[in-house]
Amino acid sequence: MPGDQDGYSAGGGVGPYGSVVSNGRLHQQGTSLGPEPVEGPALAADSFQWNKQWYPLVPVSYLDRDQPKGMVVLGKSLVVWYHSPSKSWQCFEDMCPHRLAPLSGKHWAQSVTAAGKGRIEPATGSLMCSYHGWEFGPGGACTSIPQADSPQQEEAALGSRRSCVASYPVREQEGMLWVWLDASPSAALESSMRRVALSSELQDGSGILLGDWYMRDLPVSYEYLLENLVDPGHVNFAHHNRIGSRDRAGPIALIQSGPVTAQEGFAVGMDRKDLPGGAPSVTRFVPPSLAWLSFNPLGSGPAFSFLFYAVPIAPGHSRIFAGYSTNAAPAIVRQALKSGALTPLLHSFQWLSDLGAHEIINGDTLFLRHQEGRTAGSGRRWGSAQYFMPSSSDRGVVLLRKWLEECAGGGPAYGPAAAGFQMPTPPNAAAASVCEANAGEELPDVSVIQHAFNHSWLVAGQ
Numbered sequence: 001m002p003g004d005q006d007g008y009s010a011g012g013g014v015g016p017y018g019s020v021v022s023n024g025r026l027h028q029q030g031t032s033l034g035p036e037p038v039e040g041p042a043l044a045a046d047s048f049q050w051n052k053q054w055y056p057l058v059p060v061s062y063l064d065r066d067q068p069k070g071m072v073v074l075g076k077s078l079v080v081w082y083h084s085p086s087k088s089w090q091c092f093e094d095m096c097p098h099r100l101a102p103l104s105g106k107h108w109a110q111s112v113t114a115a116g117k118g119r120i121e122p123a124t125g126s127l128m129c130s131y132h133g134w135e136f137g138p139g140g141a142c143t144s145i146p147q148a149d150s151p152q153q154e155e156a157a158l159g160s161r162r163s164c165v166a167s168y169p170v171r172e173q174e175g176m177l178w179v180w181l182d183a184s185p186s187a188a189l190e191s192s193m194r195r196v197a198l199s200s201e202l203q204d205g206s207g208i209l210l211g212d213w214y215m216r217d218l219p220v221s222y223e224y225l226l227e228n229l230v231d232p233g234h235v236n237f238a239h240h241n242r243i244g245s246r247d248r249a250g251p252i253a254l255i256q257s258g259p260v261t262a263q264e265g266f267a268v269g270m271d272r273k274d275l276p277g278g279a280p281s282v283t284r285f286v287p288p289s290l291a292w293l294s295f296n297p298l299g300s301g302p303a304f305s306f307l308f309y310a311v312p313i314a315p316g317h318s319r320i321f322a323g324y325s326t327n328a329a330p331a332i333v334r335q336a337l338k339s340g341a342l343t344p345l346l347h348s349f350q351w352l353s354d355l356g357a358h359e360i361i362n363g364d365t366l367f368l369r370h371q372e373g374r375t376a377g378s379g380r381r382w383g384s385a386q387y388f389m390p391s392s393s394d395r396g397v398v399l400l401r402k403w404l405e406e407c408a409g410g411g412p413a414y415g416p417a418a419a420g421f422q423m424p425t426p427p428n429a430a431a432a433s434v435c436e437a438n439a440g441e442e443l444p445d446v447s448v449i450q451h452a453f454n455h456s457w458l459v460a461g462q
Helices: 151-158 187-192 222-229 232-238 331-339 343-377 392-407 429-436 445-451 455-460
Strands: 019-022 025-028 054-059 069-073 076-083 088-093 142-144 170-173 176-180 214-218 266-271 280-286 290-295 304-314 317-326
Touching: 054 069, 054 076, 054 304, 069 304, 076 176, 088 170, 088 176, 142 151, 176 187, 214 343, 222 304, 222 317, 222 343, 222 392, 232 343, 232 392, 266 392, 280 392
Parallel strands: none
Antiparallel strands: 019 025, 054 176, 069 076, 076 088, 170 176, 214 317, 266 280, 280 290, 290 304, 304 317
16 A cells, blocks of 8 residues: 555555464464554444444433532433433433423533523422423433413423423443433434443453542544544653653554454454563544443453543544453452442542542543644545554554544534534633634644643532
């Protein structure tokens, strides 16, 4: 493949490259100087449907059961709320069918008055529109229209499909509320047949999530955030003296494992010859959001996973979640974590972990924001952009872009809320106002960081 044919690689004389998986180990079947796609099975032709997927919405611990919250995911305005009578979380389109007012009030805004906020009516447990008082129950059915001229008129109106709010399937798992972004009649059945994307030890119940989830909104598009999450080559430089060191930098020969498919994504890994048994670390992209780094220091048995989720909000905006899981915790620790007995202790130290994560993500956000702006400013689609990636350490980026182009229509299929979307105003409104430029503009570094405010402000809903 010529080096500049499609923008995925550059440089001549790049040979074939492949891998197989045997007994959980990655084995190289050839050598390569560049990240050419594996020769063998062609990329799957099945298409990826952006709406018919489970997305992480918000950690349950961040929510107030007495107050609905507005969110945007994939350009869809959503309101999440808790229905006490049925003891269930609900997720609706954030729009009252009466006069199209938001059911949540404003999204995570500072200046909403008490009357303008979304409301859960204590007497019924229903979600109430604060504009005219219409109420809605589980599944989106309207249950009360105060302005109805008569009981008969109200009954007729409540029986109309036009009085209903679009309701999305939700699932509470591993402390996270997940949403299936399709509200069609088949959504409940289709979503029930799909698992949320988790590490294998969380899927099979042998592992435990360590602590709570980290959450943060970023002024960076989904595609560029994912590039960063599947790229090990930047760690020793961008995070020198934090989680990496320039002194340890060197070649990172990533090996592709298996084909790239629309629903399963792809995996790349490397054998660690410096560890007992050459234990592998493997990075998997599981669509639509999960970048999962699994590390097995002994080659079998105990494993540790870093779980990062990139969630598309709108062009130029994404949300990151991070968590850690393992199957190596002693049984007594697993039991204590699952029972919630360690929750107060974990919350006491969660802020220390978050501070470290903020610092790491701050550095990445600066690079990604400028990278995205320059790519968009070139006026060319990504395949013709100025990426020059001669080493196999960029293989994850290559495969991600292949997946996007060949399986997922080139990128997220955003809904109408993506148009003109702006991140909520953080406490430092003066600095944030600088950041309302589009992704094609280069922003002062301090403004990018201040704009990418952390989850603690979101949770407070101030």
